[in-house]
Amino acid sequence: MSYDTDIFNALRHRLMTNGFEHGQKVRAEHLRLEFGCSASTIREVLFRLSTIGLVEFREQRGFRVPEQSRALIHELTHLRVLLEAEGTAMSIRRGGVAWEARLTAAHHQLSHLEMRLQSARDTAPFVDLWFDAERHFHETLISACGSDALRDTHQQIYCRFRQQLMIEDRAFDFISENIRHHQQILDAAMAGDEALTRQKIHDHLARHLITDAQVEPA
Amino acid sequence: MSYDTDIFNALRHRLMTNGFEHGQKVRAEHLRLEFGCSASTIREVLFRLSTIGLVEFREQRGFRVPEQSRALIHELTHLRVLLEAEGTAMSIRRGGVAWEARLTAAHHQLSHLEMRLQSARDTAPFVDLWFDAERHFHETLISACGSDALRDTHQQIYCRFRQQLMIEDRAFDFISENIRHHQQILDAAMAGDEALTRQKIHDHLARHLITDAQVEPA
DNA sequence: TTATGATGGAATTTCGAAATTTTCAGAGTT
């Protein structure tokens, strides 16, 4: 495995979880020391991350983590619903039993974790696990869509979405809501009901959308 | 303007038009000589292009232009329809007169060019102009959608779509069809009919989709 | 003839440093 790809994945993960603060400058010089490689290598990785929007690049002023923004969260959520609903509908049509099995497994793992989270006193040690399980469930939803392009695009948007939410969003505040949503998505998908599945995916993410009421508060 | 960005745009344009053949290796060493910069600079740019899918990267084996593939064209078309129809519907809702004016202007330029193309003996000198006009029209369609994230994503997909089509697709073979399609999209959008506009955008791109009949030819 | 392995040239990846630009703290001015 090459250096480049390792560092890319490490930084991507850190940017999606809580390794950086929004708006913080990402100093290539510091990362160079941390990873023990040269500035060029770090720079390559940061450019790659900037192309998918995980860091912003300004000439002569380096890279920085995008600011958190309600409007951007709304945009990314909208795109996620669009891509995820479409991909899941395609999976329903062409996934077959193998996909249903994988989806059931992914949901089982996720819901098991969420149950434990619900009754845990200290949720901190679960955060990383939950993060992976939730992502795996949503990736599995679209995994049988048959379009790598759609999956890649969805992954880009999902990464940015997570990055935007990470600090504000306390996963545990909405655990019981999430459990219900995930169950509904699973049920609708297993029943082969495309329209209902689309609806449930939308409902699951709807709280991140800005409604007209919020834009123009009477 | 920095070197990096210049080279990035130059290569992106070349990859979208006809500067490279599908599957061809992109030798950083050669580009280094051509652009008169160092290998690292070229490498940075190629990594950025690889992140959006315009070149493929394999460790220790450099970069190459993606192969042309019917399946990929189908996937990219599908995504384009999804994003462009959604973005245009949003533009219809919130674009207002300013957007209508811009769209009319973009369409006028495009159709004027297509008329001349239709009657031209040698179409070669028009290709670049048509390329820009067509892209401008489609970008204008979604320009008032209010979501930078959607616009960025659409642009990525559009670039890859163009790259896949460039060699196979002889623009002039479908000029009269395109003229009709563009007119229908414009009319539906100006009439404020979201559903019809979505339909017309789909129809416009439908010939790049693989139908069931093609997949399983009796 | 086919397969295997060696070899040299070409392309890649990474590095460290030089050149350029920004940033920031503090001195001086209005």
Place this chain on the structure above:
DNA sequence: AACTCTGAAAATTTCGAAATTCCATCATAA
């Protein structure tokens, strides 16, 4: 107090070269 200037420190961008890895060619052997 607010503003500008200045110079040093820090960060960036680019470069050229060293180290590594691939690839085509050819020689050798089964």
